[in-house]
Amino acid sequence: MSTHLLLLLLICFASSSSFVSLTEASVHEYRTERFMSKGNAFVFHGGSEGIYSSLSDNFTSGSDSSFIRFEKITFRRPEKVSNRSSLPIHAVIFEVEDRENIGGSAYGGQRAVCCTSDLAKLGVCSRGDIIYHPSAFDSLWPQVFGVSFIDNELTATLPLSSIQITRTGMYNLYFIHCDPNLKDLVVEGKTIWKNPGGYLPGRMAPLMYFYGFMSLAFVVLGLFWFSQYARFWREVFPLQNCITLVITLGMFEMALWYFDYAEFNETGIRPTGITIWAVTFGTIKRTVARIIILIVSMGYGVVRPTLGGLTSKVIMLGFTFFTASETLEIIENVGAVSDLSGKARLFLVLPVAILDAFFIIWIFKSLSATFKKLQARRMVVKLDIYRKFTNALAVAVLVSVGWIFYELYFKSKDVYNEHWQKAWIIPAFWQLLSFSLLSVISALWAPSQKSTRYAYSGDANGEFEKDDYSLTxxxxxxxxxxxxxxxxxxxxxxxxxxxxxxxxxxxxxxx
Structure with missing residues (x-):
């Protein structure tokens, strides 16, 4: 108990300290990154973040200004082209609603980003420049500036500059050049993106407070469960030990996610170690939770003392799910700084979805068989518990399916992350649903004086006789x-x- 109270105090202290010492911005570092050919331009994506304007009603002005700052952005070209003159390299910053303002007339079947010789002859632009049009919201946007190589120099550095953000939105940074001789150009340095609230990108910022809330929710659930466990520890049976493990893993997962975002907000760099631990604890919790639901559905500890030959199959399914889910979550979260969602590749998402579907089918098939056995043995108390458990599980599955369709709809309508301020709700929903189902299971199988009534008994008719003992x-x-x-x-x-x-x-x- 003292350990959990200490964890609660640490979370509360971290929460208060994060409100007091909010620091600068999110740091995007570039280490010899290469440009990619896009149409008639060579492009490197420098980052995307939702940024709140310091003039917004949600924040105060003054020291809490929002900006994107360039620090030591250096472009390095190969030595073999150092004796050739080159076109300038540009930094282009634009809000997502102004994306159509970047580029001009069609060229080669694509929208031209670079001003070509043909377009320059028409007097539309100067060769090597970026084609763009002023925003309808602010004539000073998009922001475009650049640097050129001097004589035989191998490097060119952008001057230190800071772009003030006066309009809330999803901002994108691209480094673009139009010189085929610089196809092997690399970029080094970093940019700092400041939100009024700290280092966290705009889409991620609400999740820090959400995980702080969920940490407290798990502490409350843990206090309830462990107090019951301590009072009736003599009546505890194996299934309740498994539930104890899931609650403990959930407490660690939520606390680690909170500290991950708090550290990110404090330093501007995603803490790889904490993120990996948070992902791993979360994956273990989800795997164990699915296995527990499956073995409960099979009647383990209630109508059968062991799983027999099914044990190896359950372990194999759980291990496969853990491997697929851990890989997906690490790729999605570890090192992620930009406000970009849905980056995981399809071949990593599909195995997790298929294994989840297999879990669901096996669970409901097992529940049907267990119901038949309970009805045949007339175990009224256990049958009532399983009926409530099945109802809760069915509601969770139906809500999950409905939310999946909503998530697909949301992402199909938000290709450019224009609704970034609402995107945090999607991961938060799955955590709330998982916690709700765990709370229901904890309430149904909480340790009590009557815990043994839910446990397996070798006498098939023993419970029926116990329930009707008054007739004697x-x-x-x-x-x-x-x-x-x-x-x-x-x-x-x-x-x-x-x-x-x-x-x-x-x-x-x-x-």
């Missing part, structure tokens, strides 16, 4: 002869049913 207190009266014959007949049928059930139990063990 009624003094029996004389029984008519025709009812005696009827009772004898029913007894034979019950014995036959019991023999069949015992056979099913033995078959379960062999499985």
């Amino acid at each position: 207190l009624i003094k029996p009266g004389p029984v008519p002869s025709h009812e005696v014959h009827q009772n004898l007949s029913e007894t034979r049928h019950l014995q036959a049913d019991k023999g069949a059930l015992d056979g099913d139990l033995e078959e379960d063990k062999r499985d």
Whole structure:
């Protein structure tokens, strides 16, 4: 208990300190990055972030200004072309709503970004310049400036500059040049992106407060569960130990995610170590939670003492899901700085989705078989618990499917991340749904004086007799002869049913 209280105090302290000492901006570092050919231009993407204007009603002006600052941005060309004159290299910053203002007339079947010789002859632009048009919102945007190589120099450095952000939006930075002789050009240095609230990009900022809230929610759930566990530890059975593990993993996961975002907000650099730990704890929690739901659906610890031959199959499915999910989450989160969503490749997303679907099918198929056994053995208390569990699980699956369709709709309508201020809701929803289902399971199987009523009993009819023990207190009266014959007949049928059930139990063990 003292460990969990200490964790709560640390979270509260970190929360208060993050509000007091909010620092500068998000740091995008470039280490010998190469340009890529796009149409008639060579392009390197320098970053994308949602930035709140310091003039917004949500923030105060003054020292909390928003900007994008260039620090030691150096372009290096190969030595073999150092004796050739070159066209300038440009930095282009624009808000996503102004994306159509970059580029001009069609050229070679594509929109031309660079001013070509043909366009220069028409007097539209100067050769080697970037074609762009002023924004309808602000005539000073997009911001375009550049630098050229001097004589035989191998490097050219952009002058230190800071671009003030006066309009809330999703901003994009691209370095662009139009010289084929510089196709092997590399860029080094860094840019600093400042939000009024600190280093965190705009889309990620709400998640820090969300994970702080979820950390406290898991602490509350943990206090409830561990207090019940301590009071009735003699009545605890294996399934409840598994639930304890999931709650503990959830507490660590939420705390690590909070510290990941808090550290990012403090330094401007994504902490790789904390991110990996947060991803790993989260993946383990999701894997263990799915396995627990599956074995509960199979009736483990309730109508069967072991999984028998199914144990290896369950472990194999869990390990495969963990591997696929861990790979996906690491690629999605580790080192991610820009406000770009949906970067994971399709071949990493599909295995996780397929394994999730397999879990769901197996769970509901197992629940159906367990229901039949509980009904046949007339285990009323366990049957009621499983009915509530099935209802909660069905609601969670239906809500999940509905949210998946909404997520697909949201992403299809937000190709350019224009709705970045709402994007944090998507990952937050899955955490809330997982926590809600865990809370329901914790309430249904919480340790209590009657915990053993939910556990496996070797006597198939034992619980039925326990539930109806009050009937034995009624003094029996004389029984008519025709009812005696009827009772004898029913007894034979019950014995036959019991023999069949015992056979099913033995078959379960062999499985």
